[in-house]
Amino acid sequence: MEKQSGKFEAIAAAAKSLFWKHGIRRVSIEEICHDAGVSKMTCYKYFSNKTAIAKYLIEEMFESGIKAYKEIYHSDISYEEKVKKMLDLKMSNAHEMSQELLDDIYKNQDEELSETIETIKKRMIGIYLDDIREAQKIGEIRNDVKPEFMLYFLNNLTEMLTDQRLVSIYSNPQQMISEVMTFFFYGIMPRKNGEK
Amino acid sequence: MEKQSGKFEAIAAAAKSLFWKHGIRRVSIEEICHDAGVSKMTCYKYFSNKTAIAKYLIEEMFESGIKAYKEIYHSDISYEEKVKKMLDLKMSNAHEMSQELLDDIYKNQDEELSETIETIKKRMIGIYLDDIREAQKIGEIRNDVKPEFMLYFLNNLTEMLTDQRLVSIYSNPQQMISEVMTFFFYGIMPRKNGEK
DNA sequence: TATATAAATACAAATAACGTATATTTCATA
DNA sequence: TATGAAATATACGTTATTTGTATTTATATA
Numbered sequence: 001m002e003k004q005s006g007k008f009e010a011i012a013a014a015a016k017s018l019f020w021k022h023g024i025r026r027v028s029i030e031e032i033c034h035d036a037g038v039s040k041m042t043c044y045k046y047f048s049n050k051t052a053i054a055k056y057l058i059e060e061m062f063e064s065g066i067k068a069y070k071e072i073y074h075s076d077i078s079y080e081e082k083v084k085k086m087l088d089l090k091m092s093n094a095h096e097m098s099q100e101l102l103d104d105i106y107k108n109q110d111e112e113l114s115e116t117i118e119t120i121k122k123r124m125i126g127i128y129l130d131d132i133r134e135a136q137k138i139g140e141i142r143n144d145v146k147p148e149f150m151l152y153f154l155n156n157l158t159e160m161l162t163d164q165r166l167v168s169i170y171s172n173p174q175q176m177i178s179e180v181m182t183f184f185f186y187g188i189m190p191r192k193n194g195e196k
Numbered sequence: 197m198e199k200q201s202g203k204f205e206a207i208a209a210a211a212k213s214l215f216w217k218h219g220i221r222r223v224s225i226e227e228i229c230h231d232a233g234v235s236k237m238t239c240y241k242y243f244s245n246k247t248a249i250a251k252y253l254i255e256e257m258f259e260s261g262i263k264a265y266k267e268i269y270h271s272d273i274s275y276e277e278k279v280k281k282m283l284d285l286k287m288s289n290a291h292e293m294s295q296e297l298l299d300d301i302y303k304n305q306d307e308e309l310s311e312t313i314e315t316i317k318k319r320m321i322g323i324y325l326d327d328i329r330e331a332q333k334i335g336e337i338r339n340d341v342k343p344e345f346m347l348y349f350l351n352n353l354t355e356m357l358t359d360q361r362l363v364s365i366y367s368n369p370q371q372m373i374s375e376v377m378t379f380f381f382y383g384i385m386p387r388k389n390g391e392k
Numbered sequence: 393t394a395t396a397t398a399a400a401t402a403c404a405a406a407t408a409a410c411g412t413a414t415a416t417t418t419c420a421t422a
Numbered sequence: 423t424a425t426g427a428a429a430t431a432t433a434c435g436t437t438a439t440t441t442g443t444a445t446t447t448a449t450a451t452a
Binding site: 007038039040041042045 | 428429430431
């Protein structure tokens with residue numbers, strides 16, 4: 001069997017560009033084919049329909065996200081450094097999948113797609129919670145706070161980091177992340193002597 | 197007759213937001229009505245169809261552009277200052293109408309809309325050329341260069357000013373405009389003594 | 393209460409998108 | 423050059439969406 005001469009990738013790239021800009025509903029298969037420089041028949045060789053393309057793209061996106069997370073989590077740096085790196089990552093990927101696109105998917109009640117997203121989300125939450133519990137066990141973070149609350153709070157943080165009202169307070173995003181993280185790790189109490 | 201309770205404006209605003217983001221083709225009238233919080237019947241009270249809404253918005257946009265230009269041109273400042281103000285204006289309005297939206301209009305061969313745009317464009321070019329000729333007449337700019345070439349070159353300048361490759365060379369846009377303008381007014385030759 | 397105005401609903405007609413079948417073209421290989 | 427696999431272009435019936443209008447229902451105002 002011959003190696004795919006990049007047509008699959010061309011379709012995926014064209015679809016991603018269009019979906020991410022306009023949502024799924026507004027984009028037609030013929031449009032994707034045109035942008036990919038591929039005929040409709042070729043498109044149907046690889047994907048059974050539009051939803052299948054979107055599903056593939058969304059799964060790919062989440063997979064690469066999980067992979068990036070895993071790499072950070074299992075790297076040999078302090079827990080604080082890990083959280084910092086994750087927040088950096090989240091920020092740079094903020095527009096990876098726009099809220100608009102998600103709304104589009106849910107609003108149009110495409111059950112297959114929303115189920116796909118829900119499934120992956122659950123998987124990611126499971127991974128995150130396990131990792132938090134592990135970190136509690138080995139004493140990297142305090143264990144008198146529910147992992148679920150930490151996760152909720154972390155999600156809240158990432159939202160804050162893309163909120164223009166917060167961003168505009170700081171002269172650069174690194175300073176913002178650093179300050180927010182300090183608050184997350186140490187709270188509002190002034191540091192005691194001996195504390196890092 | 198009662199004053200329109202902002203429904204016309206609501207429709208125009210919703211349509212503009214959608215058109216400017218997704219182009220005209222991808223947006224339906226029902227969508228506009230929904231976003232405007234107005235029923236379809238009310239929409240048809242004010243506009244006969246989707247093209248009519250787009251036409252109104254495009255004309256309004258060009259009109260306000262011409263108005264802003266006129267204000268600058270007839271203000272009591274030096275010609276150099278005028279050009280600078282115009283370039284500032286052009287830059288801040290760079291995304292007023294995206295190339296994508298224009299492509300959408302031309303690609304879909306909506307004759308009415310493209311004619312509307314062409315008509316307005318011609319009017320604007322006429323105004324610009326007249327003003328350049330007048331400036332030549334009263335000696336504000338040299339008269340051994342065709343007005344048409346100056347206009348062409350000015351258009352080219354505004355395109356350059358939104359080109360990221362150029363923008364990234366300068367630490368701020370004002371410096372860029374100033375340098376580009378100096379080149380436009382005085383060319384590459386070093387200034388002679390006595391020249392401003 | 394009467395009257396005007398907008399919203400909601402329903403609908404036929406037009407348009408666009410879908411997915412498939414078939415004919416044509418391309419192009420590498422025998 | 424002839425052959426065959428694979429992509430493209432074309433055509434087509436089917437379904438879904440959009441359009442523009444008509445009719446009914448709600449809402450506010452004088």
